Amino acid sequence: MADTRTKLLEAALVTLGKHGIAGTSARTIAAEAGVNQALVFYHFGSVDQLLVAACEHGSRQRVALYRARFASVTSLRELLDLGRSLHAEERAEGSVAALAQLLAGGQTDPKLAPATTVGLNLWIEEVRQALERVLATSPLAEFVDVPGLARATAAAFVGLELYEGVDPEGAGQAFDALEGLVALAGALDEMGPLVRRAARARLRRHS
Amino acid sequence: MADTRTKLLEAALVTLGKHGIAGTSARTIAAEAGVNQALVFYHFGSVDQLLVAACEHGSRQRVALYRARFASVTSLRELLDLGRSLHAEERAEGSVAALAQLLAGGQTDPKLAPATTVGLNLWIEEVRQALERVLATSPLAEFVDVPGLARATAAAFVGLELYEGVDPEGAGQAFDALEGLVALAGALDEMGPLVRRAARARLRRHS
DNA sequence: GTCTATAGTCGGATAGAC
DNA sequence: GTCTATCCGACTATAGAC
Secondary structure, three states, rough: OOHHHHHHHHHHHHHHHOOOHHHHHHHHHHHHHOOOOHHHHHOOOHHHHHHHHOOOHHHHHHHHHHHHHHOOOOHHHHHHHHHHHHHHHHHHHHHHHHHHHHHHHOOOOOOOOOHHHHHHHHHHHHHHHHHHHHHHOOOOHHHHOHHHHHHHHHHHHHHHHHHHHHHHHHHHHHHHHHHHHHHHHHHHOOOHHHHHHHHHHHHHHHH | OOOHHOOOOOOOHHHHHHHHHHHHOOHHHHHHOOOOOOHHHHHHHOOOHHHHHHHHHHHHHHHHHHHHHHOOOHHHHHHHHHHHHHHHHHHOOOOHHHHHHHHHHOOOOOOHHHHHHHOOOOOOOHHHHHHHHHHOHHHHHHHHOHHHHHHHHHHHHHHHHHHHHHHHHHHHHHHHHHHHHHHHHHHHHOHHHHHHHHHHHHHHOOO
């Protein structure tokens, strides 16, 4: 059985998923962990500090769990598939939902903001590596800043996660539309040199 | 001068932006509006119901304000530019930030969820109309479900808004990467028939 | 419609026994 | 390390005067 410190870290994430940032308190977390409320302050000093620690703990743990699957991705298609299963699995598990809640809290709580940045960056780095690999031979890599694209992708993913929470049907349609986009990107890769020439010509004209 | 009801609706949005969903209460809203706390319950029955009303009120108002600019967009480029200024202006104004906070709250509060769906759908509809128009002659329209793409775009936009709140520099890089994407999409349009043929061939092979 | 006052609950945080 | 007990402030919501 895990020690109290770990139980609190894990309970904090579950509580964020269950009750949102607004319903997350020392009491609700301790209840979820099955321990006394005062232990939050003994082990972490304050609720905020527990949330900060939980954010890093949870992200590290989940990212490590998916690392092998990120590494085995060989195409944009497969990356989107991984995104969809990650979405489904983490929605059940709740750690991306917790990150989303912390992100919302971090907008107005300066103590939370840097912690969520750290958590997000762990995901972003995995996405970046996968994108660098998958787009190595694609014209996309020439015209798009891949590290920036990885950031945009991770942020968009969190947005879709939140969207799913209030309108699952709409979010489903949104995800489906992305299938079309990656199919087009695949076609682009096959016409590589042609696309490169046209895009370069266009860039010269417009800049 | 606005009546109390309207003052409360507007104060609710400002408060969501300033203090987040976790720091938004009848007291903080009433303080922002400069009226008595009991009036929240007199006019709206509960804090939740005020937030629901404020979400619709704010979205309708802001969407109406941007309608003309959405209508004047004639290319993906211009749509991205509009997105960037909308991002900048609304970040100062705070109504998209409020929507993001309600979205986070809606994850766990069933009374908030449908209200945020309504608010989001107002934006989605504008984006959809602009995309239908802008992509009318683009190969994108043939291979991507545009209504779904509009939903994905709006959700991604909210995700980027939240990302900006905790890591402005990272979010800037994310937005910049999108410039490359729309430039490529522009090149795609110019090679329309070619791309269409290649993409169709590819789809036949992969489906 | 707006105010004061207040009941009752919940949350952050600490003191001190074990 | 963990518990009980407790202070204090903030919260939702209502009653009732004006």
